[in-house]
Amino acid sequence: xxxxxxxxxxxxxxxxxxxxxxxxxxxxxxxxxxxxxxxxxxxxxxxxxxxxxxxxxxxxxxxxxxxxxxxxxxxxxxxxxxxxxxxxxxxxxxxxxxxxxxxxxxxxxxx
Amino acid sequence: xxxxxxxxxxxxxxxxxxxxxxxxxxxxxxxxxxxxxxxxxxxxxxxxxxxxxxxxxxxxxxxxxxxxxxxxxxxxxxxxxxxxxxxxxxxxxxxxxxxxxxxxxxxxxxxxx
Numbered sequence: 145x146x147x148x149x150x151x152x153x154x155x156x157x158x159x160x161x162x163x164x165x166x167x168x169x170x171x172x173x174x175x176x177x178x179x180x181x182x183x184x185x186x187x188x189x190x191x192x193x194x195x196x197x198x199x200x201x202x203x204x205x206x207x208x209x210x211x212x213x214x215x216x217x218x219x220x221x222x223x224x225x226x227x228x229x230x231x232x233x234x235x236x237x238x239x240x241x242x243x244x245x246x247x248x249x250x251x252x253x254x255x
Numbered sequence: 256x257x258x259x260x261x262x263x264x265x266x267x268x269x270x271x272x273x274x275x276x277x278x279x280x281x282x283x284x285x286x287x288x289x290x291x292x293x294x295x296x297x298x299x300x301x302x303x304x305x306x307x308x309x310x311x312x313x314x315x316x317x318x319x320x321x322x323x324x325x326x327x328x329x330x331x332x333x334x335x336x337x338x339x340x341x342x343x344x345x346x347x348x349x350x351x352x353x354x355x356x357x358x359x360x361x362x363x364x365x366x367x368x
Contacts, residue, residue, distance in 0.1 A: 176355055187346045187359035188298065233298065240311045241350055242288055243357060245298040 146171050150234055150246035157253050163224045165249045167217040167234030174236035177217045179208055182231045182248065191232075192219075224253045257281045259360035261347050267366045268337055276332045276363045278347030286350040287330045288357065289322065291315070291343040298346070304330065337367045 149168040157163040167177065176195045180188035194201045194210045194217065201208045207220040221228050231250045235243040260279045268274050280287050289301040302312040304322055321333045330349075334341055344364050348357040 178356070180359075185344075185362075185364070187344075187362045190356050190358065193355055235298075237355070238300070238311075240303045240305070241286060241355070241357070242300045242303045242311060243290075243298075244300065247297040 146174075146236060146238065146244050148234055148236055148244055148246035150249050152247050152249070154250040154252055157224050157251065159224060159226060159253050159255050161224055163221040163228070163251055163253070165219040165232050165234075165251065167219065167246055169215050169217075169236055173212045173215065176237065177208075177210060178235045178237075178243070179206075179217075179219050180233040180235065182233055188233055221251075226253045226255050229253045259347055259349055259358050261345075261360035261363050263363060264361065265364045265366070267368065270339055270367055271336050274334050274337055274365065276334075276345050276347075276365070278330045278332070278360055279328050280330055280347065280349030281351070281358055282328070284349035284351045284358075286310075286352065287324070288348040288350070289332045290346045290348065290359075292346065292362075293340075293343045301332070301345075334365075337365075339367050341365060342367045 147170045178193045179191045182188045192208045194208045205222045209218045229252050231248040233248040234246040262277045287304040290298050292298045300313050302316045303310045319335045323331050344362045346362045347360045350357045
């Protein structure tokens, strides 16, 4: 069965630095991967989608990569700010477009 | 910007009681989903709904669960006889075909005592 693995340990980053989060998947490469942000007690908020044939996608300070050889996606936040502190979730689609989720990585940006 | 809404935000119930969680998906979206997230755990798929019927369900979605779209706007999740282990955040999501993006509601926190 498809699995999504994310580093479950919290990631502590100094404000202004680049935060890099990792998402690994098993079995065949999905047509796309998605990254969501989740704040405590709230629903996931869509951030970025990257397709299998795209190596990189950017949105403001966010950058996502997709490496089908490594079966991995990296999520970068440049010039990180304390407001970026949240849990970041990686997800892949299954049949009927439902999402299979990683456990999320908690990101803490320290001033 | 249109958004998915869910009610109530928090539901407390006694074990064995029935609960109905409500969602209003984004209009013109065609696919609807329920997910749940037990505290401290990953988000889990429960059921997908398309064209007024269930298109897929997970092993979590047993006979105690049901979904309905009683009118053109609401999408409900019913748990017939709640168990302690049903305590979780329940998220509704909707998806418009060809966008590959699911939009999530704020969630309903279900507490079963």
